[in-house]
Amino acid sequence: MIPLLWFSLLPAAVAFSVTIPCSPADGAPFVSPSLVSLSIEQDRWPEWVGTSSKNQFFLNTLNNLKTITGAPPDIRIGANSEDKTNFSPEVKYNEDIFPAPTAVVPYPEALNITVGNAYYLVANHLPRGTHVTWGVNFGQFNITAAVLEATAIMNAFKSPPFQAAGVTLDFLEIGNEADLYANNGLRPAPFTSSEYVQQWTTFATNVSEAVNLSSTDTKFLIGSFAGSSSKTTGFSPQAIYAEGVLDSNPGKLIATFSEHHYSGSFCTGNGGLLQDLMTKATIRSNLTIYSTDVVATHAQKLDYILGETNSYACHGAPGVSNTAGAALWALDYALFAPQIGISKVFFHVVSTMVFEVEFPNFFQGIGFKYSLLQPVALNRSILDGSPLATPLPPHVQPLYYSAIIAAELRGCKDEAQISEITVNDTRIAGYAAFEAGELVRAVFINSQAFLQGSTNRTSIHLDLEFTGKGPSTMTVKRLAIGFADDTSGVTWGGQTYETTNGLVEGKLKLEYAPISKGLDIAETEVVLLDFSRGKGHEDTS
Numbered sequence: 193m194i195p196l197l198w199f200s201l202l203p204a205a206v207a208f209s210v211t212i213p214c215s216p217a218d219g220a221p222f223v224s225p226s227l228v229s230l231s232i233e234q235d236r237w238p239e240w241v242g243t244s245s246k247n248q249f250f251l252n253t254l255n256n257l258k259t260i261t262g263a264p265p266d267i268r269i270g271a272n273s274e275d276k277t278n279f280s281p282e283v284k285y286n287e288d289i290f291p292a293p294t295a296v297v298p299y300p301e302a303l304n305i306t307v308g309n310a311y312y313l314v315a316n317h318l319p320r321g322t323h324v325t326w327g328v329n330f331g332q333f334n335i336t337a338a339v340l341e342a343t344a345i346m347n348a349f350k351s352p353p354f355q356a357a358g359v360t361l362d363f364l365e366i367g368n369e370a371d372l373y374a375n376n377g378l379r380p381a382p383f384t385s386s387e388y389v390q391q392w393t394t395f396a397t398n399v400s401e402a403v404n405l406s407s408t409d410t411k412f413l414i415g416s417f418a419g420s421s422s423k424t425t426g427f428s429p430q431a432i433y434a435e436g437v438l439d440s441n442p443g444k445l446i447a448t449f450s451e452h453h454y455s456g457s458f459c460t461g462n463g464g465l466l467q468d469l470m471t472k473a474t475i476r477s478n479l480t481i482y483s484t485d486v487v488a489t490h491a492q493k494l495d496y497i498l499g500e501t502n503s504y505a506c507h508g509a510p511g512v513s514n515t516a517g518a519a520l521w522a523l524d525y526a527l528f529a530p531q532i533g534i535s536k537v538f539f540h541v542v543s544t545m546v547f548e549v550e551f552p553n554f555f556q557g558i559g560f561k562y563s564l565l566q567p568v569a570l571n572r573s574i575l576d577g578s579p580l581a582t583p584l585p586p587h588v589q590p591l592y593y594s595a596i597i598a599a600e601l602r603g604c605k606d607e608a609q610i611s612e613i614t615v616n617d618t619r620i621a622g623y624a625a626f627e628a629g630e631l632v633r634a635v636f637i638n639s640q641a642f643l644q645g646s647t648n649r650t651s652i653h654l655d656l657e658f659t660g661k662g663p664s665t666m667t668v669k670r671l672a673i674g675f676a677d678d679t680s681g682v683t684w685g686g687q688t689y690e691t692t693n694g695l696v697e698g699k700l701k702l703e704y705a706p707i708s709k710g711l712d713i714a715e716t717e718v719v720l721l722d723f724s725r726g727k728g729h730e731d732t733s
């Protein structure tokens with residue numbers, strides 16, 4: 193039992209009213225319980241999930257989300273290292289060849305990965321109900337390797353332990369970011385989308401026949417491009433549809449188009465970059481560039497996802513991607529995506545070398561800045577590679593809170609809709625959540641970066657209006673952040689996920705307030721309003 197507070201944190205410099213719809217607009221998107229999903233590099237996959245025993249820290253962070261929405265995040269294992277992986281029945285889990293660690297690159301990504309059957313089998317440690325996407329090698333142009341990998345993957349998922357674990361394979365992905373192959377030496381230049389379609393079809397024909405894919409529930413994911421021309425020339429969904437990728441036998445097994453996106457490719461951070469990342473307008477412009485691709489994809493009756501995304505490539509810009517402010521970016525980004533028809537957003541949680549062409553000197557590995565979490569203890573410093581007397585234990589990064597908040601906004605009902613609330617302000621974004629057509633919750637984000645060294649934290653007062661007969665009371669839950677560039681110490685409703693086991697700790701703190709008072713929202717703050725609790729409700733925790 194905690195005291196219920198009347199809350200007016202800071203003097204509000206600005207006040208305006210926002211109108212929250214009581215019912216969803218026509219076409220308001222239905223949002224998946226696994227809207228926020230994860231993409232993981234192949235090279236260290238067994239460390240994430242655990243081998244002979246489960247990595248309970250990682251699984252706890254997934255189960256936290258499952259407890260809220262009813263479904264764990266989808267997991268994609270692939271990315272840059274997907275195109276460096278081969279299969280050998282002689283290998284148990286994986287044998288990675290790493291470049292020597294250096295002070296600059298303490299945790300480099302593997303150059304060469306050889307995996308065996310157990311590498312795939314450990315996916316049955318994932319929470320019940322997890323949907324998996326797995327990548328096979330296309331980059332090295334070795335059909336035998338792709339077929340061997342796909343066969344091992346399919347055998348794993350149809351084995352009794354997987355059936356018992358309730359972990360299913362949604363998609364096979366053939367190759368990662370083939371639109372960059374000509375730049376990174378995996379194909380002779382020029383490499384065109386029509387060559388991609390032709391080669392993809394060849395690989396997919398052999399893969400699908402080897403595993404009899406059409407007799408299973410597993411489909412192909414197509415694209416996984418690093419960018420898009422959004423035209424029928426260059427690499428884009430429009431181009432490959434026009435070039436007939438869907439027409440072949442394996443093409444008929446394609447169910448989803450996957451796009452990859454990073455907001456930029458900065459390797460060092462600063463407050464200005466953090467504010468750019470968090471800014472409402474740049475979040476929207478980063479996503480709306482794909483609007484026409486989404487429409488073209490839906491016209492083919494395919495789903496459209498961001499299959500790999502995060503803030504800044506180059507394993508995240510230190511001082512930006514690992515900060516509390518980045519959590520506000522991720523929340524607004526994930527919630528805006530479905531507004532333009534993107535059904536899932538897979539945050540990439542191990543570094544990639546997507547931009548290695550632009551940044552040849554930045555060769556990235558674990559110890560990455562933009563993860564939602566760091567799943568294993570590290571015994572070398574992530575800053576300079578020096579040995580650590582006390583290993584850095586697994587921990588969540590501030591970004592993890594965005595996944596929790598998006599999950600709480602959505603809730604656990606099958607048919608949940610989320611629509612953006614029109615807010616005439618450059619800093620405040622808002623979203624309303626509906627269950628069975630009824631308004632249940634709303635979230636507001638103040639994306640003004642309040643940076644270390646600042647002293648004058650202003651807030652904005654929101655007066656709440658409703659399109660119909662709205663609620664009269666609400667509970668308010670706040671994401672408390674010291675400074676936008678803090679890298680820890682964030683609390684959500686007074687509680688923390690920055691714990692040794694990844695489970696939430698601390699007393700839940702909610703404010704209980706009449707709607708008529710409105711609310712204040714400080715710079716770099718998120719509030720979740722819950723309208724579903726009746727007047728006179730007493731909070732329990």
Ligand SMILES: *[C@@H]1O[C@H](CO)[C@@H](O)[C@H](O)[C@H]1NC(C)=O
Binds near residue numbers: 289304305306
């Ligand atoms: C990767 O490593 C394996 C095992 O050492 C080796 O057989 C193979 O040639 C290597 N592949 C590449 C592309 O370096």
Ligand SMILES: *[C@@H]1O[C@H](CO)[C@@H](O)[C@H](O)[C@H]1NC(C)=O
Binds near residue numbers: 335336339398
């Ligand atoms: C691909 O499939 C064709 C037709 O079944 C077969 O002849 C060929 O050997 C396969 N290629 C590889 C590399 O497995």
Ligand SMILES: *[C@@H]1O[C@H](CO)[C@@H](O)[C@H](O)[C@H]1NC(C)=O
Binds near residue numbers: 336337
């Ligand atoms: C292709 O992959 C197979 C299976 O791993 C391997 O035996 C073969 O050496 C590879 N071919 C080349 C050219 O690397």
Ligand SMILES: *[C@@H]1O[C@H](CO)[C@@H](O)[C@H](O)[C@H]1NC(C)=O
Binds near residue numbers: 404406407
């Ligand atoms: C593929 O699966 C279908 C349906 O289960 C079955 O009829 C067919 O015989 C299988 N083909 C092969 C080559 O196993």
Ligand SMILES: *[C@@H]1O[C@H](CO)[C@@H](O)[C@H](O)[C@H]1NC(C)=O
Binds near residue numbers: 469
């Ligand atoms: C994406 O956001 C970044 C700021 O994080 C901005 O610099 C960039 O211009 C944006 N890109 C687009 C296409 O809007």
Ligand SMILES: *[C@@H]1O[C@H](CO)[C@@H](O)[C@H](O)[C@H]1NC(C)=O
Binds near residue numbers: 571572580
């Ligand atoms: C760190 O752990 C790895 C793998 O367990 C081990 O090989 C390495 O020697 C350890 N390094 C230090 C500095 O303790």
Ligand SMILES: *[C@@H]1O[C@H](CO)[C@@H](O)[C@H](O)[C@H]1NC(C)=O
Binds near residue numbers: 616
């Ligand atoms: C939005 O706000 C600006 C300035 O705060 C005001 O001039 C404008 O009329 C507002 N627009 C709408 C549609 O309310």
Ligand SMILES: *[C@@H]1O[C@H](CO)[C@@H](O)[C@H](O)[C@H]1NC(C)=O
Binds near residue numbers: 205648650
């Ligand atoms: C704090 O910032 C607000 C808005 O920028 C400004 O109006 C006010 O004067 C500032 N107060 C102090 C004490 O600096």
